[in-house]
Amino acid sequence: MTQARSRIVPPADRGYAPDAEDLAALDAWFRRYDAYAAAGDVAGTADMALFPLNTVTDDSSGEGSARQLDREEYLRVMGGALGDPGDLTMNSTRTPYLLTPGLAVVFTEAEFTVDGRSQRVRYADVLVRTGGEWRFQTMVQGGWGDQAA
Template sequence: MPILPDTGFTPSAEDRAGLDAWFAEYDAASARRDIERMADMAVFPLNLVSDDSAGHGRTAQWDRARFVETMSQVMGGEGDGEMSFESTRVPVFLSPSMAVVFTDSTMTAGGEKHQLRYADILVRREGTWAFQTMIQSGWGDNLA
């Protein structure tokens, strides 16, 4: 029986702070509806995992243009009113350069609050985090 390598990784305070800083910047770009900046913080092709309105699991890969187009439709453009996020995140570091992050978030837009639960897979390349996979229910009808 082969012996698997030890893959346990415990992040340092610096590892966690770097990931937290990345999410603070991403949330700020989202609140400004700065879709281009959000796209700058991703790795393309971007993997998406969701379900559709019929309850079927769906997956897709988006290029940058598709991400910008879809997020612009969903979120609106800069200046479309105030938006804010309050999030609790639980990162699971798989290594110093890979993390799966589970998020419970309250998004407030136009005075309405929306509860969100999602997960992201992030990779660190050349010292910078970027999201590579988005996992969230309800996007499946957009994953043609």
């Protein structure tokens, strides 16, 4: 007896290649986000998100975790990280990968200097274009798990 099988086939990859306008729009989006972050304007950064927001991290033992934040929780969590920026400077190098005109994964290598103390970080964001605007929907960065517990 033959069993019927169903198969899900992913859509064909159209091989999307962003143009200069696509890249400029992402660059402008990140400049705006960075300006809010540098000013400690957590509500401004929240206005740029698509909630619920996914966060992915790990802790000092290497145990990974993921959770979703609504706007209120995001404001609380990020308020602790951005709320009092002190003497903050940020230098970032971003590498965007546009999967389609409306989906992007952006890898960032950055150096943050707060009150004269510097640290390097790497993280990734997933951005979704909705309503004609980019919104960040997923934040991925190691090392936040101990603080979230």
